[in-house]
Amino acid sequence: MYTIPRPLRASTSKDKIDAWQLFWLQRLIAKSYAHVPFVRERCKHAQVIPEDIVSLESLRLLPVNSKRDYQRKNISHYLSRLAKPDRLLIRSTSGSTGQRMQIRRSWYEERLLNMFFWKALHSYGFRPSHKLAVIDFREATADNDNQLLPNTLRQLGVYRRRVFNGLDDEHLLEKILAYKPDAISGMASAIAELADRAVAANISLSPGFIAPSGELLTQTLQQRISGLNTRIFNMFGCNEVNTIAWACPFGCSTFHVMDDALVVEILDDRDQPVASGEYGNVVVTSLFSYCMPIVRYRTGDIAIKGNACCDCGSDFSTITNIIGRTIDYFPLPDGERLHPWELLNTIRTNMHWINQFQLRQNSLQELELLVVPKVVQYDNNLRALEETAQQALINRIDIKVTCVDKIDDSGTSKKRLFKPLFEIS
Known part of the structure; x- marks a missing residue:
């Protein structure tokens, strides 16, 4: 039915989105059951086999997993036996929930998940010839993260992306000015610091838009970032699965869920689905994480469930608001x-x-x-x-x-x- 994972068009119908999700979900569960001890163990505990996943609702047959569930045993318990551990990229969560977790992905999976991030930026007006500045606090690129493709694209002048240190670089404003980005993304608090410096120096950066991610965009942070005098689009994600949802590009007070990359559930404290307009725990299943499957994973975030589709006409499901973290x-x-x-x-x-x-x-x-x-x-x-x-x-x-x-x-x-x-x- 489908052979190549790729982002779906914004105009894709609800029926096609559901069919896409089910196809890749069944494939994920089947492969994970066969090759990943953790997934097979969880399935057997719930008395579920891959053939039982006949609909998106069938996913609820499997138990919800937490960070702690992914930390009980040696990392090999959570990895596919087909993966080569020494070649996997390691992505660490911030530990802001009190529990730091390391995610393993192949080079291919990392690039594939990044495609969905670029898709969100495209909806805001980003184009292949534009330049993106990412202001972050994270460590440098891993030694085994082959940069041939990103470097080639950079040489061709397409999808140019540069990461800036937003933690302690006193020359950050000057570097951003020299780079002349068409868009800025990254940690909201780091972008707010940049905005404060620009306002204090009476300097205009004028990017096409700003898309903060990685932490909660509070009203105070948004007010500070607004000093850059451009459009602000909030993005919601986590290191475990990358982008989860992005603010409606047409101004509706909702987030479009990345249904073509994930299955996102909003559940109450008894792991039951909440109704639209109610808040609950964010639980995600990454459709394209095979080396270290993320299945029914509780992110620690609290969100308000939106309608099945957005008022803008998009048939992607929605989240009304991101409230915070359960640890809070x-x-x-x-x-x-x-x-x-x-x-x-x-x-x-x-x-x-x-x-x-x-x-x-x-x-x-x-x-x-x-x-x-x-x-x-x-x-x-x-x-x-x-x-x-x-x-x-x-x-x-x-x-x-x-x-x-x-x-x-x-x-x-x-x-x-x-x-x-x-x-x-």
């Missing part, structure tokens, strides 16, 4: 849990004077909102913010707001907005 829930004195966005959605109108923030839990009885002000006089703003926050959490937990000059990072590439009690020591 705060325990309350009464035994309940608070997700910080319950608070932030209430106080966001009082945060216009803030450049950066972090919400942390100092004890079971107290939260503290650390803020870095972008104005000199902030006393009235501080009082208004603290009153609104206290009112939002009345009879649940105490909260105080503290102004600081700088917020220390967590030591990972992702700057943590929220630090629950069990992370404070």
